Amino acid sequence: MEQSISIAQLVTASNNALSVIKNVGNKLKKTKRSDALSDVLDIQSAIMEMQEKQQRLINENMDLRGRVKELEEGLKFSGELVRDGNYLYLKSDKNRTEPYCLACWGHDRRLIGVIVMKQAVGPDIFQCNICTKRGDAVRSV
Numbered sequence: 174m175e176q177s178i179s180i181a182q183l184v185t186a187s188n189n190a191l192s193v194i195k196n197v198g199n200k201l202k203k204t205k206r207s208d209a210l211s212d213v214l215d216i217q218s219a220i221m222e223m224q225e226k227q228q229r230l231i232n233e234n235m236d237l238r239g240r241v242k243e244l245e246e247g248l249k250f251s252g253e254l255v256r257d258g259n260y261l262y263l264k265s266d267k268n269r270t271e272p273y274c275l276a277c278w279g280h281d282r283r284l285i286g287v288i289v290m291k292q293a294v295g296p297d298i299f300q301c302n303i304c305t306k307r308g309d310a311v312r313s314v
Contacts, residue, residue, distance in 0.1 A: 180231055187227060191220045247282030254278070260287065260299060274301035 194217045201210040254261045260272035277285040283303070290298040
């Protein structure tokens, strides 16, 4: 959380600096000092470029924080999963009623529930909507 506060402070400081530079530029326009005005415009341009880069870093930081959270969630579940065939189950699911996709877990540590389609004859069909989007085949057990 400390980093978020320092990012907010940085944004505020750069906005304040840009505001000061704009005010100086407006005052210089009135005095008709074009040489100093040109320097101020260069400084203003540099601050705006810095703000753009700063925003990209903030976005990257937020993305990375999200990814860290996903990975932490994956680690939390690792010890709670049991493999049964090509599916995973929570240890607490003694009757194996809620299967999770082994491929999705192996691919990006996401615990994705699969759809179980009961068949009158033959094995039930387990389908993962994520793997279906990736192009993997529907599996039957």
